[in-house]
Amino acid sequence: MTEVSGDWLLEIQRLAIHRNREALVDDASLRVKRGSLHVIVGPNGAGKSTLIAAVLGSIPFDGQIVLNWRDSGAIGYVPQTFPVDPTLPVTVEDFLALTRQRRPVCLGLSRESHRTVARLLARVGLSGLEHRPLAVLSGGELRRVLLAHALDPEPELLILDEPTSGLDESAAGWLEETLNAIKREGRTTILMVSHDLDQVRRIADRVTVLDRRIVADGAVADVLAGPTIRDLIPAGSPRWRRA
Amino acid sequence: MTAFYSWIAELAQRGMLPSDFQYPFLIRGFFCVLVLAPMLGGLSHLVVTRRMAFFSAALGQAALTGVAIGLLLGEPLNAPYGGMFGFCLLATLGMVFVKRHATLPPDTLIGVFHALTLGLGLCLLVAVTRQFNVHQVESVLFGSLLTVTDGDLALLIGVGIAVFALLIRQYNRLLLDSLNPPLASIAGGNSAFLEYFFAILLTVSIIVSLKIIGALLVEALIVVPAAAARNVSTGTRNYLFWSVVVAFLAGIGGLVISTKLLVPTGGAVVLAVSSIFFVTMAISRLVGRRRSMA
Numbered sequence: 001m002t003e004v005s006g007d008w009l010l011e012i013q014r015l016a017i018h019r020n021r022e023a024l025v026d027d028a029s030l031r032v033k034r035g036s037l038h039v040i041v042g043p044n045g046a047g048k049s050t051l052i053a054a055v056l057g058s059i060p061f062d063g064q065i066v067l068n069w070r071d072s073g074a075i076g077y078v079p080q081t082f083p084v085d086p087t088l089p090v091t092v093e094d095f096l097a098l099t100r101q102r103r104p105v106c107l108g109l110s111r112e113s114h115r116t117v118a119r120l121l122a123r124v125g126l127s128g129l130e131h132r133p134l135a136v137l138s139g140g141e142l143r144r145v146l147l148a149h150a151l152d153p154e155p156e157l158l159i160l161d162e163p164t165s166g167l168d169e170s171a172a173g174w175l176e177e178t179l180n181a182i183k184r185e186g187r188t189t190i191l192m193v194s195h196d197l198d199q200v201r202r203i204a205d206r207v208t209v210l211d212r213r214i215v216a217d218g219a220v221a222d223v224l225a226g227p228t229i230r231d232l233i234p235a236g237s238p239r240w241r242r243a
Numbered sequence: 244m245t246a247f248y249s250w251i252a253e254l255a256q257r258g259m260l261p262s263d264f265q266y267p268f269l270i271r272g273f274f275c276v277l278v279l280a281p282m283l284g285g286l287s288h289l290v291v292t293r294r295m296a297f298f299s300a301a302l303g304q305a306a307l308t309g310v311a312i313g314l315l316l317g318e319p320l321n322a323p324y325g326g327m328f329g330f331c332l333l334a335t336l337g338m339v340f341v342k343r344h345a346t347l348p349p350d351t352l353i354g355v356f357h358a359l360t361l362g363l364g365l366c367l368l369v370a371v372t373r374q375f376n377v378h379q380v381e382s383v384l385f386g387s388l389l390t391v392t393d394g395d396l397a398l399l400i401g402v403g404i405a406v407f408a409l410l411i412r413q414y415n416r417l418l419l420d421s422l423n424p425p426l427a428s429i430a431g432g433n434s435a436f437l438e439y440f441f442a443i444l445l446t447v448s449i450i451v452s453l454k455i456i457g458a459l460l461v462e463a464l465i466v467v468p469a470a471a472a473r474n475v476s477t478g479t480r481n482y483l484f485w486s487v488v489v490a491f492l493a494g495i496g497g498l499v500i501s502t503k504l505l506v507p508t509g510g511a512v513v514l515a516v517s518s519i520f521f522v523t524m525a526i527s528r529l530v531g532r533r534r535s536m537a
């Protein structure tokens with residue numbers, strides 16, 4: 001990835017991703033402003049998670065993805081799904097310590113890791129859950145643990161893939177408040193995938209509508225009031241309609 | 244080594260050690276178990292977490308073919324390591340490469356390799372048995388303490404130390420990669436490197452264990468200790484601990500059964516480890532029932 005100067009942390013230029021000759025994302029270009037909360041919305045199969053995978057470097061792509069780091073250059077990531085084998089004996093503290101110590105977690109946690117894990121869990125409101133296996137956490141608890149994992153070291157870019165899907169209202173509300181708090185601190189740029197337009201209205205600074213191609217991009221009020229979004233979502237319906 | 248074996252035998256004769264330790268082959272077997280248990284037990288819990296049980300089974304069959312190739316190329320019957328290392332590493336690299344690049348499910352692809360190596364191995368074994376007595380090859384198939392040499396023990400210790408040193412450096416990344424590859428990638432772990440790295444460690448460990456466990460049964464000591472440990476573990480620390488303990492108990496139990504009942508070591512070890520698995524399963528059920536009643 002090339003480094004550029006400017007007020008943008010992330011710039012995607014003419015991104016194209018193909019699988020079995022089918023275009024999952026085609027000719028997508030967008031910029032994510034430093035310090036903003038930028039949301040990508042779109043119907044199922046629009047290529048939102050695929051685009052995120054390209055930004056993370058997990059899949060091959062054509063085009064360019066440019067990250068203009070100024071600070072730590074750290075990426076935090078909260079995946080959309082995190083399937084855990086129900087018999088896997090990995091505890092919350094094991095998981096959070098995996099990237100925080102060189103010693104294998106199966107040989108025990110260092111004192112520093114114990115302190116960091118306790119601090120991270122307190123930050124996401126899960127103090128006392130250190131010894132609980134990942135497999136028995138509720139969806140909301142698991143999402144908080146994943147957020148705790150993504151917040152240390154403090155990321156310059158925090159990527160969340162549909163972080164509130166499957167969560168109840170209070171868990172989703174807590175997550176929105178937390179994201180707002182992170183944004184206010186001003187050190188982290190947030191790129192989030194969502195399918196919930198009400199949530200976009202509440203927390204986003206900018207929004208990109210993706211349907212394999214970028215169909216709209218700009219300030220939230222402008223994009224959500226525009227004709228493109230009305231074509232994709234029938235009035236009064238919470239569901240996306242395929243173009 | 245002779246002086247060392249004599250000293251151990253003397254201790255056994257004085258009653259300070261079990262009487263079976265009068266025999267050098269049993270002393271060698273005991274030390275093999277001391278190395279095998281932490282090595283295979285340690286790998287075992289990552290094999291199960293990374294869902295590589297079937298991969299291990301396919302490697303066992305590949306080792307059989309490797310033995311046949313080694314013998315046909317003129318290697319000694321008690322140490323066909325060139326054929327085993329060569330063919331097994333080739334099969335491992337092939338399986339991982341195809342798994343990473345093909346669109347078919349991994350178990351289907353490994354099934355193809357499994358069938359291919361077994362078929363090839365059987366054909367080659369027929370050719371091998373024209374040169375050797377089939378009973379001489381049996382020790383490789385099912386494991387035999389009698390054929391383990393000091394050289395095998397030295398190789399096992401060397402590989403055990405190397406596997407431990409390499410695994411300890413990559414353990415956290417391997418575990419994170421098993422849970423979620425993109426998270427491991429962000430943390431600096433290269434998913435392709437980790438997959439090849441672990442597969443090669445596993446292959447080498449399986450090959451040096453064959454003399455004791457046997458090609459057809461080695462997968463049991465790669466999979467069952469972790470399966471048993473899962474029944475009684477609550478975190479990665481005791482998951483590793485119990486995997487190693489189960490592998491050790493199975494190894495010692497297998498040695499005892501093998502020498503007392505005069506049966507192949509591999510089969511005896513598998514019987515022991517399977518019994519331990521069902522005991523841990525029963526314990527898990529009992530503990531679960533008590534907790535639900537409380």
